[in-house]
Amino acid sequence: MNSLQNTVSNAGKILHLQAKEAMKIVVPVKRVVDYNIKPRVKADGSGVETTGVKMSMNPFDEIAVEEAVRLKEKGVASEVVVVSIGVQQAQDTLRTAMAMGADRAILVLSEESPEPLAVAKVLKAINEKEQPGLFILGKQAIDDDMNATGQMLAGLLGWGQATFAGKVEVADGRVKVSREIDGGTEDVSLSLPAVVTADLRLNEPRYASLPNIMKARKKPLETLNAEDLGVDMARRLTVVSVAEPAERQAGVKVGSVAELVEKLRNEAKVI
Amino acid sequence: MTALVLLDHEEGRIRKSALSAVTAASRFGDVHVLVTGDAAVAQAAAAIPGVAKVLHAADAQYAHELAEPLAALIVSLAGGYEQIVAAAGAVGKNVLPRAAALLDVQPIPEVIRIVDAETFVRPIYAGNALATVRSSDAKKVLTVRGSAFDAAPAEGGSAPIEVVAPAVNPNVSEFVAVHLSDSERPELESARVVVSGGRGLQSEEKFHILEPLADKLGAAIGASRAAVDSGFVPNELQVGQTGKIVAPELYLAFGISGAIQHLAGMKDSRVIVAVNKDPEAPIFQVADYGIVGDLFEIVPALTTALN
Ligand SMILES: Cc1cc2nc3c(=O)[nH]c(=O)nc-3n(C[C@H](O)[C@H](O)[C@H](O)COP(=O)(O)OP(=O)(O)OC[C@H]3O[C@@H](n4cnc5c(N)ncnc54)[C@H](O)[C@@H]3O)c2cc1C
Ligand SMILES: Nc1ncnc2c1ncn2[C@@H]1O[C@H](COP(=O)(O)O)[C@@H](O)[C@H]1O
Numbered sequence: 001m002n003s004l005q006n007t008v009s010n011a012g013k014i015l016h017l018q019a020k021e022a023m024k025i026v027v028p029v030k031r032v033v034d035y036n037i038k039p040r041v042k043a044d045g046s047g048v049e050t051t052g053v054k055m056s057m058n059p060f061d062e063i064a065v066e067e068a069v070r071l072k073e074k075g076v077a078s079e080v081v082v083v084s085i086g087v088q089q090a091q092d093t094l095r096t097a098m099a100m101g102a103d104r105a106i107l108v109l110s111e112e113s114p115e116p117l118a119v120a121k122v123l124k125a126i127n128e129k130e131q132p133g134l135f136i137l138g139k140q141a142i143d144d145d146m147n148a149t150g151q152m153l154a155g156l157l158g159w160g161q162a163t164f165a166g167k168v169e170v171a172d173g174r175v176k177v178s179r180e181i182d183g184g185t186e187d188v189s190l191s192l193p194a195v196v197t198a199d200l201r202l203n204e205p206r207y208a209s210l211p212n213i214m215k216a217r218k219k220p221l222e223t224l225n226a227e228d229l230g231v232d233m234a235r236r237l238t239v240v241s242v243a244e245p246a247e248r249q250a251g252v253k254v255g256s257v258a259e260l261v262e263k264l265r266n267e268a269k270v271i
Numbered sequence: 272m273t274a275l276v277l278l279d280h281e282e283g284r285i286r287k288s289a290l291s292a293v294t295a296a297s298r299f300g301d302v303h304v305l306v307t308g309d310a311a312v313a314q315a316a317a318a319i320p321g322v323a324k325v326l327h328a329a330d331a332q333y334a335h336e337l338a339e340p341l342a343a344l345i346v347s348l349a350g351g352y353e354q355i356v357a358a359a360g361a362v363g364k365n366v367l368p369r370a371a372a373l374l375d376v377q378p379i380p381e382v383i384r385i386v387d388a389e390t391f392v393r394p395i396y397a398g399n400a401l402a403t404v405r406s407s408d409a410k411k412v413l414t415v416r417g418s419a420f421d422a423a424p425a426e427g428g429s430a431p432i433e434v435v436a437p438a439v440n441p442n443v444s445e446f447v448a449v450h451l452s453d454s455e456r457p458e459l460e461s462a463r464v465v466v467s468g469g470r471g472l473q474s475e476e477k478f479h480i481l482e483p484l485a486d487k488l489g490a491a492i493g494a495s496r497a498a499v500d501s502g503f504v505p506n507e508l509q510v511g512q513t514g515k516i517v518a519p520e521l522y523l524a525f526g527i528s529g530a531i532q533h534l535a536g537m538k539d540s541r542v543i544v545a546v547n548k549d550p551e552a553p554i555f556q557v558a559d560y561g562i563v564g565d566l567f568e569i570v571p572a573l574t575t576a577l578n
Binding site: 033035038039041048060115116117120139140142143144145146147148149151152153154155156158159160161162163164166176179180181182183184185186187188189190191194199200201235236237238239240241242243244245248250251252253254255256257258260261263264268270271 | 281286335337338339342360361362364365366367368369370371372373375376377378379380381390393394395396397398399400401402403404405406407408441443444445446447448449450451452464488496499500505506507512513515520521531532538541542543544550555556557558559560561562563569572573576577
């Protein structure tokens with residue numbers, strides 16, 4: 001076979017594979033206190049102040065949206081649907097995700113920060129409605145720091161899970177993921193459909209351009225109630241109290257290395 | 272009451288944080304541990320005093336601690352236990368929430384204090400707040416921070432070992448390969464001294480300047496996210512909210528500004544030293560001893576001064 005024929009036949013094969021594999025991706029995005037804001041504990045100890053505080057998309061979810069949009073740009077995905085479970089204002093988060101390139105959004109109204117178990121159950125119901133080939137979540141929401149929802153969703157669906165993803169490749173009906181683990185990285189391969197959770201180094205999310213922000217306003221956003229989906233949102237964890245951790249006192253500045261060594265030896269007694 | 276601890280290991284070595292999980296679980300009552308891997312790992316687990324029984328998941332499908340088969344196994348064993356516990360490391364965080372979902376339980380991640388059998392303290396918002404939560408689930412599924420509980424001794428016990436029957440493998444995942452950085456240094460999370468570098472180190476090459484100092488102090492090396500993202504060091508050295516949580520006797524931060532996400536991972540260290548050329552760097556607000564200056568002068572001088 002000459003090289004031209006070869007190219008043509010490969011192109012045909014790739015097109016064929018893509019047509020077979022192109023799938024929907026669902027990305028759950030959470031509205032959280034912006035990562036640049038230092039959180040303040042409410043005076044009554046009931047939680048962390050969120051009223052009047054700048055809220056943004058959970059940074060890991062921006063990474064998840066970016067990855068999904070890139071998979072769409074590569075022809076691996078046909079549609080990217082973003083979902084948020086929370087209060088009405090989570091609409092803003094969904095619009096941001098659509099400005100980054102997601103095609104449409106679903107807002108499931110509930111209390112402000114539902115527990116991972118409830119969120120996973122809502123997402124399971126969304127799966128029945130949408131039938132995606134892949135869920136990409138953030139590895140962790142930086143408010144409650146649970147790091148649980150993706151794993152729980154995968155469990156409820158009986159799907160494979162690749163958490164803490166640093167690299168994602170979809171091919172031949174499988175997703176191959178390089179995961180960040182305690183001692184280095186681990187590669188796993190999952191059959192599709194599957195759940196992936198994004199770690200920091202998966203990609204660098206794009207900024208939404210002004211024209212795309214305008215366009216996102218016209219993209220479809222559907223609003224549902226958790227009850228419509230038949231999900232019990234009752235909390236299993238009651239917050240007894242939320243307190244500030246003990247403040248660390250700033251110490252002293254020393255003028256020289258010799259002085260530092262002397263203090264570490266004789267005052268702190270750590271060396 | 273009996274608690275089941277998933278005892279994770281790396282290349283046959285039981286992690287120190289897993290030994291801390293044993294200590295935490297012993298607060299509830301008897302402790303059984305579940306280990307994967309070969310017979311030597313099970314024997315090491317049996318030698319931990321305070322372990323009443325070792326469940327050995329000897330079947331090859333568990334060898335790599337893949338979440339899908341391992342969570343299924345935990346669920347098959349869960350009937351006999353009130354608590355299921357693991358260290359809050361990559362394995363525990365991956366496997367336990369999945370098992371919890373299958374048990375219809377809301378997991379309680381990164382516990383730093385067990386108040387009573389229902390009530391737990393855990394940091395939220397990058398450790399800027401501590402939440403005390405009470406679980407209404409009949410079974411508790413929790414991961415615990417290694418830095419918050421003393422490690423159980425590794426020797427002295429002789430618990431019986433029982434090989435457990437495999438559970439049905441969902442067969443949706445495959446282990447392909449693992450890439451571990453081999454380092455002679457102590458494990459970051461349990462080292463007595465940690466020498467950490469940030470963006471101020473400038474490059475992968477220049478980052479090596481920290482090594483002679485770490486050698487001299489018998490220290491582990493850590494890093495900020497910026498240092499990892501810039502490719503100076505591999506990902507597993509990241510300290511912080513979304514990296515490793517450390518609480519050594521001595522933490523030295525060079526060229527790290529002190530973002531809240533970094534502080535979340537190290538502010539419980541006993542003594543903190545910061546070296547930064549910016550006198551206003553927030554890291555100085557948590558440092559016991561600070562030097563304002565160029566790290567490229569201070570690191571070699573400090574290394575020499577320790578002779
Ligand atoms: C979702 C999310 C999760 C995150 N998780 C983590 C995490 O787990 N861990 C983490 O560390 N960060 C994390 N971050 C990033 C964090 O917000 C900061 O961006 C990061 O910690 C900054 O790293 P740095 O201090 O090395 O760099 P910079 O903030 O750039 O600081 C570099 C410092 O080096 C000093 N310096 C430069 N040259 C010299 C010199 N020659 N001598 C002395 N000092 C010098 C400078 O004065 C400066 O203070 C996270 C961010 C997000 C959004
Ligand atoms: N209320 C929510 N709405 C949408 N997505 C969520 C919500 N809570 C959690 N998630 C997703 O689950 C991930 C992990 O969150 P968590 O388990 O809470 O740390 C987040 O990064 C989101 O992708």
